[in-house]
Amino acid sequence: MTTDLTLRSVVLRRMTVSDVPGCVEVLQEHDPSQDAQEWVARLGRDVADLNKGPVVAVVENLVVGYARTLPFHHDTESPPDAAPEGYYLLGLVVALAHRKRGVGRLLTAERLRWLVGRGTASVYYYTHRDNVASQLLHEQMGFRGLTRKFWFPTLLPDHAEVLFCLHLPSTTAKAADSQGATSCPPRSTCPRRWGAQRSVRLHRAEAALPRPPKPEQAALSAVCGAQFASRVAVHLRLVAGSS
Numbered sequence: 001m002t003t004d005l006t007l008r009s010v011v012l013r014r015m016t017v018s019d020v021p022g023c024v025e026v027l028q029e030h031d032p033s034q035d036a037q038e039w040v041a042r043l044g045r046d047v048a049d050l051n052k053g054p055v056v057a058v059v060e061n062l063v064v065g066y067a068r069t070l071p072f073h074h075d076t077e078s079p080p081d082a083a084p085e086g087y088y089l090l091g092l093v094v095a096l097a098h099r100k101r102g103v104g105r106l107l108t109a110e111r112l113r114w115l116v117g118r119g120t121a122s123v124y125y126y127t128h129r130d131n132v133a134s135q136l137l138h139e140q141m142g143f144r145g146l147t148r149k150f151w152f153p154t155l156l157p158d159h160a161e162v163l164f165c166l167h168l169p170s171t172t173a174k175a176a177d178s179q180g181a182t183s184c185p186p187r188s189t190c191p192r193r194w195g196a197q198r199s200v201r202l203h204r205a206e207a208a209l210p211r212p213p214k215p216e217q218a219a220l221s222a223v224c225g226a227q228f229a230s231r232v233a234v235h236l237r238l239v240a241g242s243s
């Protein structure tokens with residue numbers, strides 16, 4: 001495991017408009033083929049959307065990492081193998097010079113903490129089947145592989161992504177689940193029946209995943225695993241204290 005005391009100098013916070021240029025730099029460093037103006041427009045939409053919860057990692061006023069969430073709903077065009085409805089962790093990128101120091105883990109823990117606060121029951125994420133770094137990071141946080149065969153609106157039909165799922169230990173979410181509700185944000189146009197009918201295979205696979213043993217245990221510890229909980233908790237206390 002990486003032990004890096006400079007982690008303490010990393011500040012995690014919700015992304016604001018003033019972070020957009022810094023985020024564009026990080027994203028373009030990772031993928032120079034993407035147009036900067038498109039990134040500016042997309043990040044601007046992220047900031048404005050309260051359901052997306054974009055977060056940044058900042059070191060000495062410099063954005064060194066970015067990540068967001070996305071609430072995904074099915075619609076009438078969604079095929080039978082559509083990925084489950086719910087929250088997805090997307091867009092995680094850490095600046096090259098700051099990788100392997102725990103920043104990606106912190107950005108993931110922070111989004112999970114945010115989702116626990118919203119009563120979310122299950123969180124999803126996908127990545128390329130060869131992206132070992134991303135998979136190891138998410139598996140450390142408790143994510144487990146669901147399937148390679150799934151449809152998602154932004155992916156090509158012959159994509160090589162793997163879908164992962166994490167059950168969050170939220171008592172609120174469990175109560176919502178037991179009443180048959182989904183953990184998606186309320187949306188008047190959300191045809192929930194599609195979720196029930198079209199993702200039945202994926203939900204069966206999900207049911208086989210291990211669930212957190214104690215729903216009442218501290219949410220952060222449960223989502224991060226005992227190995228990382230204290231480190232992340234200390235960090236988040238530092239951040240909370242500094243805001």
Ligand SMILES: CC(C)(COP(=O)(O)OP(=O)(O)OC[C@H]1O[C@@H](n2cnc3c(N)ncnc32)[C@H](O)[C@@H]1OP(=O)(O)O)[C@@H](O)C(=O)NCCC(=O)NCCS
Pocket residue numbers: 001002030091092093094095098099100101102103104105106126127128131132133134136137138140
């Ligand atoms: C994937 C990525 C976000 C990881 O960020 P990071 O800040 O370097 O990750 P962390 O330091 O928090 O590492 C957490 C764990 O991830 C795994 N990991 C991270 N980088 C790794 C690498 N290069 N090789 C293997 N495992 C790696 C390790 O298990 C690590 O735990 P450890 O420190 O106990 O070994 C970063 O490499 C990145 O931005 N990659 C390009 C964009 C990308 O692939 N994003 C994910 C798309 S879903």
